[in-house]
Amino acid sequence: MIDFEKLGGMVPVIAQDDATGDVLMLAYMNREAFDETLRTGRVCYFSRSRNRLWRKGEESGHVQELKSMYFDCDADTILVKVNQIGGAACHEGYRSCFFRRIDGEQVTVMGERVFDPKQVYKK
C-alpha cells in the first residue's frame, strides 16, 4: 500500500491536529512504525537521529492518539490526524513545531509555549 523504498525504508509523515486542523510536525515512519501505529492507535515514528522506533510521547507523556490516517497519490507520504495529549507536539514546548514564520529575511516566533521543556524532559 505504502512505498517505503523511495526514501530508504522510510516515508515522511505529517501530523495534523484533528480538532483544530493545525499542522503539528513532520516525522518519519518505517514499515514497523506504520504497523505499530495502526495496531495500537498511538502514533509511532522512526527516529532518524536515534535510528530506532520512537513512540511519540515516550519521554514527555505527550502521546498522539490516532484519529485517522491518509496516504497521498504517490503512496510515499502519510498524513495522520491526531489528538495531541498535553496540547503540544513540539519538544520545545510549542503546540506546533512550525512556530516560526518567515517573511523575507525576517523570522517571527508565533504562538506561546504550552510547557517548559526543562520541566518536561528533566534535562
Add this chain to the structure above:
Amino acid sequence: MIDFEKLGGMVPVIAQDDATGDVLMLAYMNREAFDETLRTGRVCYFSRSRNRLWRKGEESGHVQELKSMYFDCDADTILVKVNQIGGAACHEGYRSCFFRRIDGEQVTVMGERVFDPKQVYKK
C-alpha cells in the same frame, strides 16, 4: 535559516490550504526553489523525478499563491499556507493528494474529483 543539507540539498514542504486548513500535498524545495517562492509569492518546488524546478501549476495553471511560510524546530521542514488556484492540488484531480484513508487493511477514497486529469493535462 533552513538546513538544506540533511536530505541532500532538499527539504520536505507541506502545503496547507490557507482558508480551509486542509493539508494539500507534500513536495520538496532546494534553496533555489525556496528563494524563488519567497521572491515571487508563488510556490516553486524541486521535482525529484524530473530533477528540476517545478513551478506548481506550470502545466495545469493550478498555481499556489503563497499566503505565509513557516519552518520547524529542527529547521529541516517547511510549511506553506497557500491559496490553491483551481481548487485542486492533486494531479489526479482531488483537492488534496491525501484522498485515500487507511482503516486497517481497508482503503477508502474520500472526497470527489474537482477536475478530470485527462482534460487538464491533455495526455
